């Protein structure tokens with residue numbers, strides 16, 4: 001079996017982490033790089049990722065995550081937060097990045113810039129919120145896969161109160177909205193979930209080949 005599929009079978013949404021085990025700085029860099037390299041719509045990366053290692057802050061977030069103890073027991077907590085103030089400034093800064101990274105004059109990118117600005121302007125606030133949130137889930141997927149490659153455990157989590165997270169972490173002031181989170185660390189030997197057989201739809205049920 002390929003290593004990738006082996007990893008997919010190895011990983012599971014961890015319910016109980018071993019709080020004595022910490023992810024090393026080198027492994028954390030690998031995970032962050034995997035998140036950084038994630039694909040995003042147009043390449044705009046309209047989100048920030050907050051990495052919490054402070055036990056004090058994790059404890060503050062526990063009740064806002066309905067007491068799910070992965071928050072406090074995991075080594076680190078990744079919080080994906082979509083930008084709420086998307087507009088011409090974000091497009092401009094991305095165009096500057098492309099121009100500098102690839103050595104292309106910014107004017108040569110005017111068409112691309114107009115395309116992005118037009119698409120963003122054409123969205124309602126609600127559509128924009130959904131669109132930016134979607135991008136964070138791609139980054140979340142990369143985090144889960146990269147972590148599994150290093151035998152690091154994760155739990156993708158939507159079970160938290162975003163408004164409370166935003167307030168506790170001051171995300172509102174940064175025009176950010178927490179969309180999805182992932183504690184990262186090492187499974188506890190007492191977490192029975194690790195022994196459960198994976199439940200997935202069959203190929204026949206999942207795929208439609210036309």
Ligand SMILES: Cc1cc2nc3c(=O)[nH]c(=O)nc-3n(C[C@H](O)[C@H](O)[C@H](O)COP(=O)(O)O)c2cc1C
Nearest residue numbers: 011012013014015068155156157158159160180198
């Ligand atoms: C978007 C999303 C949100 C989830 N939220 C939670 C959560 O709040 N708490 C939790 O324990 N598991 C959560 N899960 C884990 C799922 O229940 C789990 O991924 C699913 O049952 C498949 O099992 P597996 O990941 O162990 O293979 C979430 C998963 C996803 C993808």
